[in-house]
Amino acid sequence: xxxxxxxxxxxxxxxxxxxxxxxxxxxxxxxxxxxxxxxxxxxxxxxxxxxxxxxxxxxxxxxxxxxxxxxxxxxxxxxxxxxxxxxxxxxxxxxxxxxxxxxxxxxxxxxxxxxxxxxxxxxxxxxxxxxxxxxxxxxxxxxxxxxxxxxxxxxxxxxxxxxxxxxxxxxxxxxxxxxxxxxxxxxxxxxxxxxxxxxxxxxxxxxxxxxxxxxxxxxxxxxxxxxxxxxxxxxxxxxxxxxxxxxxxxxxxxxxxxxxxxxxxxxxxxxxxxxxxxxxxxxxxxxxxxxxxxxxxxxxxxxxxxxxxxxxxxxxxxxxxxxxxxxxxxxxxxxxxxxxxxxxxxxxxxxxxxxxxxxxxxxxxxxxxxxxxxxxxxxxxxxxxxxxxxxxxxxxxxxxxxxxxxxxxxxxxxxxxxxx
Ligand code: GAL
Numbered sequence: 001x002x003x004x005x006x007x008x009x010x011x012x013x014x015x016x017x018x019x020x021x022x023x024x025x026x027x028x029x030x031x032x033x034x035x036x037x038x039x040x041x042x043x044x045x046x047x048x049x050x051x052x053x054x055x056x057x058x059x060x061x062x063x064x065x066x067x068x069x070x071x072x073x074x075x076x077x078x079x080x081x082x083x084x085x086x087x088x089x090x091x092x093x094x095x096x097x098x099x100x101x102x103x104x105x106x107x108x109x110x111x112x113x114x115x116x117x118x119x120x121x122x123x124x125x126x127x128x129x130x131x132x133x134x135x136x137x138x139x140x141x142x143x144x145x146x147x148x149x150x151x152x153x154x155x156x157x158x159x160x161x162x163x164x165x166x167x168x169x170x171x172x173x174x175x176x177x178x179x180x181x182x183x184x185x186x187x188x189x190x191x192x193x194x195x196x197x198x199x200x201x202x203x204x205x206x207x208x209x210x211x212x213x214x215x216x217x218x219x220x221x222x223x224x225x226x227x228x229x230x231x232x233x234x235x236x237x238x239x240x241x242x243x244x245x246x247x248x249x250x251x252x253x254x255x256x257x258x259x260x261x262x263x264x265x266x267x268x269x270x271x272x273x274x275x276x277x278x279x280x281x282x283x284x285x286x287x288x289x290x291x292x293x294x295x296x297x298x299x300x301x302x303x304x305x306x307x308x309x310x311x312x313x314x315x316x317x318x319x320x321x322x323x324x325x326x327x328x329x330x331x332x333x334x335x336x337x338x339x340x341x342x343x344x345x346x347x348x349x350x351x352x353x354x355x356x357x358x359x360x361x362x363x364x365x366x367x368x369x370x371x372x373x374x375x376x377x378x379x380x381x382x383x384x385x386x387x388x389x390x391x392x393x394x395x396x397x398x399x400x401x402x403x404x405x406x407x408x409x410x411x412x413x414x415x416x417x418x419x420x
Contacts (some may be wrong), residue, residue, distance in 0.1 A: 030060035033320040035309070036083075038076035038088035040067035042254050045274065045280050046341035050146075053336055054327055061320050066090060071253040072376060074198045077383065084110055089312035090417040091321040096378025097134040097145055097306035103382030104311070106142050113140035117322065126347050129369065131306060134379065135348040143310035144329045147343035150362055151374045152204050152303040155278075158288070160263050172208060172236060172276035172296045175267075179243040183265050189243035191265035198241075198248070199376045199393050201269050205240060206233045207216055209295025212370045219373075220381040221419040225410035234402035241400070246397045249397075261290070269295050269303070271377070276342025286358035302369035305377035306346065326406040381418055388412035 025165045033054075044067070049064050068076035073094065080093055085107070105111050109174055118124055118141050124132055127145060135143050164185060169175035179189035192198060206394050207215050209232055210223075218221045224230065245251070245259065257274050259265035261282065268274070275292070278284040285293075294301065294346040311321050316348060334345035335354045344350065344363045352360055373379025378386070392412060396405040413419045 016258040018172055022048060028060045029058045029203045029320060031317050031320050032064060032091075033317055033324055034064040034066050034078070034090045035092055035324070036066045036068075036080060037094035038068055038070055038073040039094070042070040042277055042281050043071075046276065048118060049340055053323060053333055054338070057068050057321070057327060058323060061323070062358050065105060071194070072200075074194075074196055084312065087314065089314050089316075091315045091317045092309045092311060092324060094307055095143060095310060097131060097143070097308050098293075098373055098379030099382045100135060100378025100386070101135065101308065101310065102144055104384075105312070106137060109307045110313055111142045112313055112315075114142060114144065114311065114325070115140045117144075117325060121326060121329055124347060126331075128346060128348065131346050132361075134306070134373070135308060143308035144325045145306045145308040145346050146334060147307050147326050147338050147341060148346045148362075148366060149271045149301055149305050149307070149341075149377070150342045150365070150375060151200065151275060151305055152207065152298045153270065153272055153274070153302060154293045154295050155257065155260055155268045155270060155274055156266060156293075157211050157260060157263065158291045161266065161291075164266065166266060168291070168293045169267075169296050170293075170299065172205065172240060176239060183243060187263075188245045188265040189267065190240065191251075191256040191259035191268045192241075192248040193251040193253050194249055195390055195393055195397070196376055197251075197253050197256060197270070198397060199273070199390065200231075201240070202393065203375045204269050204295040204298060205237045206230075206305065207301060207303060207372065209233045209236060210294070212301055212372045215372050216380075218373075219418065221413075224419075225413050226406045230409075231402055231406050234396070234405045238396075238400050238402060241397075271374075272342040272358070274342065277339060279342065279356060279358070280340045286356050289399045292358065292361075300369055302365055302371050303374050304366075304371050305374040305379055307343075380418065385412060385416040385418055388416055 008328040021401055037047060051065060055063060068079045070076060083089060131145055135141050150239055166178050192201060209231055213224055253270055254277055256268050257270060257277060260268045264280060275286060278290050281288055284290050309325060315321050331347055331349055335351050339355050339359055340343045344366060352363055375381055389412060392405055392408045
């Protein structure tokens with residue numbers, strides 16, 4: 001009799017627990033979710049589509065799309081730092097895979113380990129191992145990648161080149177040969193914008209001079225920033241700058257792209273968010289209305305970067321953030337975001353039929369090229385170096401002194417731990 005009573009009691013407790021858990025699981029997710037990024041204005045459509053998709057899945061979650069405008073995150077990163085250090089982290093924030101994540105926020109113990117999320121979603125099998133490595137330390141995996149962008153792309157308008165009788169330069173030497181002819185016609189040979197876009201150009205010039213192996217060695221501290229080849233990089237970069245627009249410091253990357261679109265400039269070196277801008281915002285057709293080629297001297301090389309989102313320690317809305325991250329890594333979400341953004345999905349099972357001809361060609365190159373990481377977009381160096389290098393660049397843009405720039409970059413590389 002006693003045993004029977006016990007059994008009944010235990011059974012009812014178990015049933016109560018089971019139904020409570022079921023109730024919790026069936027309760028729709030609610031609360032807030034603050035997403036912090038620099039995808040504002042012209043850069044916004046892909047993120048907005050992603051948020052729409054999330055809101056359809058979780059109609060009771062209130063999404064706060066917190067953006068700080070400014071290409072490559074120049075302004076957003078400064079605001080983020082103030083918030084993180086002030087104990088006011090957003091729920092999740094845009095951060096580049098590589099040293100911008102690991103050498104900045106992970107070493108400072110500001111991120112939560114996402115190992116179990118990766119395990120539950122089987123993500124170590126669907127994301128390329130090389131990319132997962134950029135998001136990991138021996139302790140864990142620290143963010144979820146939403147895309148792969150290519151930074152070494154030369155953009156142009158085929159029709160304009162035809163009119164001007166100009167071919168796409170395969171090397172910087174070829175560019176320097178045709179540039180004076182363009183200049184004589186009143187056309188800016190290469191458009192450029194504010195300082196970070198000069199750094200973007202610089203890294204592409206550096207990779208063309210050094211090649212992929214030495215570029216990697218530079219970030220492992222194995223090549224001096226004062227070596228003859230680095231001096232050569234600054235010299236060549238200085239030559240190329242002679243053919244850029246005077247008003248570069250006051251232009252955004254979109255305005256530099258606009259110069260090419262409007263026929264004021266012949267070429268622009270920029271990441272493939274420019275393809276997203278020209279196609280999604282300006283409604284130009286890739287392949288016909290605008291063309292592309294590897295940045296001069298970088299054929300067969302894919303300079304990559306990846307935007308990712310993580311979970312900062314102390315995020316106010318942990319549950320909604322985890323739902324966001326889970327969605328972000330899914331095939332469906334990635335194939336909504338990337339065709340609009342100009343990037344590709346890192347997922348090995350991405351549906352390429354959803355991408356335009358530019359995206360499909362980038363996906364093909366991603367699989368067949370030598371891959372190296374971008375400096376300006378956070379892959380190879382920590383934020384301290386990135387910030388200090390921006391100062392070196394500003395000085396160079398004014399002084400045009402290659403030796404001084406080589407010396408200064410060696411000094412900051414030593415100070416910021418690139419050279420041990
Ligand atoms: C990069 C970022 C891209 C794009 C670009 C221009 O750093 O990874 O997604 O936003 O800046 O702002």
